[in-house]
Amino acid sequence: MAKDASLKLFQRAMELMPGGVSSPVRAISPYPFYVSRGQGPHLWDVDGNRYIDYCLAYGPMILGHAHPVIRERVAHQLEEGWLYGTPTELEVRLAQRIVDLYPGIEMARFVSTGSEATMAALRIARGCTGKEKVVKIEGGFHGAHDGVLIKAGSGATTMGVPDSLGVPRDTARNTLQVPFNDLSALEDLLKRNAGEVAALIMEPVMGNVGPILPEEGYLEGVRDLTRENDVLLIFDEVITGFRLHLGGAQSYYGVTPDLTTLGKIVGGGFPIGVVGGRRDLMEMVAPQGGIYQAGTFNGSPISMVAGLATLDVMEKEGIVERLKDSGDGFRRALSDIVSDLGLGFSVVGIASIFKIFFGDSPRNYREALRCDKAAYLSLFNKMLASGVFLTPSQYETDFISAAHFPEVIEETLEAFKSNLKA
Ligand SMILES: Cc1ncc(COP(=O)(O)O)c(C=O)c1O
Incomplete structure (x- = not known):
């Protein structure tokens, strides 16, 4: 996945803005991808790569991009x-x-x-x-x-x-x-x-x-x-x-x-x-x-x-109920993948939010801190290379939008399967 145009922009941005970004969570290591377009469940970067977006601007885009x-x-x-x-x-x-x-x-x-x-x-x-x-x-x-x-x-x-x-x-x-x-x-x-x-x-x-x-x-x-x-x-x-x-x-x-x-x-x-x-x-x-x-x-x-x-x-479209169903289905399928692979991870969430924790399901912040941050980051990078944009941190929630139709979810689960195995 070529990202030359993003790298060039980031090198300029580093001179102009602290950490090269406008908000700290966007400072994906080693450098972020620069988005030029969003449509439905997808983002495209300035190098022409397409991503299925589970960050969704950290929550607002519940109907997907450019509704x-x-x-x-x-x-x-x-x-x-x-x-x-x-x-x-x-x-x-x-x-x-x-x-x-x-x-x-x-x-x-x-x-x-x-x-x-x-x-x-x-x-x-x-x-x-x-x-x-x-x-x-x-x-x-x-x-x-x-x-x-x-x-x-x-x-x-x-x-x-x-x-x-x-x-x-x-x-x-x-x-x-x-x-x-x-x-x-x-x-x-x-x-x-x-x-x-x-x-x-x-x-x-x-x-x-x-x-x-x-x-x-x-x-x-x-x-x-x-x-x-x-x-x-x-x-x-x-x-x-x-x-x-x-x-x-x-x-x-x-x-x-x-x-x-x-x-x-x-x-x-x-x-x-x-x-x-x-x-x-x-x-x-x-x-x-x-x-x-x-x-x-x-x-x-x-x-x-x-x-x-x-x-x-x-x-009008009963989005909360629809997203509850797709969220439940998605979390179930992801949990199955995790347990079939015998990984000690947990899949947590409700409604249209989810997270894969690299550790036991936490009941508070201190327990969440025990999760394996480095392993999560490695999964994040692998998923990104497969065209799936999760939130970059173990401590950020992932979101599903009304535009994440079954075929998009299916593609995501396939990516999880191969990357978790890896
Ligand atoms: C629970 C909660 N409260 C407040 C905020 C701050 O909102 P904003 O980023 O719009 O200032 C956030 C941002 O992520 C949040 O998640």
Whole structure:
């Protein structure tokens, strides 16, 4: 597989951008492939190589690349202009859809990224409670801002820098950590910090250590403990939202948080984030209340249109249910391949997400760290050479889109079979 044009671009990029990339997870070793086109389940690089894409831009592209309905609606919106700095009907319509779907959202604020959404959610929690400490789950990634860049999973774990330089000590001191799937650790922590904790922020299914599922009763237990200790519960549904259920993991598991963050899918592949929650909390946000949040691109018409189009297609075509079936089938087939080969690996996932862990199925971040990262990387490179683009890290979730039709899945499973054997 020739990649000369990608190599040339990377050599230039190394002079121009830190690590040659715009976001750390894209720094595939020894150099990334540069994409010139995406269509359905496929990407093409500047050297003309084709890949089946299981990274899907880390989640937003649930309908596959260049979906015709999104393309047409966005093209129509471009005719009308694309940024006004005023309210639009589009944001009212999308907010209505979100409020109707999410039990935990009575009001919402649109922002431009998931990171901004979690940053705002934490500020709202602190502003409403007057408390400063927050709890996050070890390995949970909620974006790249100070308050949550401590023991963050994903790219930070892959690169061996779970804590970023430049995070003030006072900020780090106010971010406490507990392991996932461990109610007694949470109970202990909340007792030790009684009256000081504003919120617990967590992904209901951890998506940034590879997927780790909540054990039976865990989310209900978290809800009870946060309520008993007067701590707000924030579900970061940037990955799980519109994926486990159109109403997110909170609808799927029947556990309602106080605040919710959304992103990725709800922008149809355009920049978006949403912070929403209980009316009494959201009414504290400016200009209604004294908790400041603002943005030039908040509620961007293009993102609103793409989000509305995505939800229309998902609802009309029953995409969540369809992807559950193809995800279940895919994970079963991959598990069979792994066990037939007598490999001690595990295949984990739910709905349209999956991961092959080079080790036992982890129940938290510490267990996930025991997996064989180097072996995963070797599989990643072999799969890439076979034309299958998995996420480059053992600690990133892989995604399946509605455009991954059976023949594409079959081709992928064949590639897994030969490469795992190798
Ligand atoms: C759970 C979760 N929260 C927040 C974020 C940050 O979102 P964004 O990259 O849009 O800032 C991510 C990004 O991957 C995420 O997975």
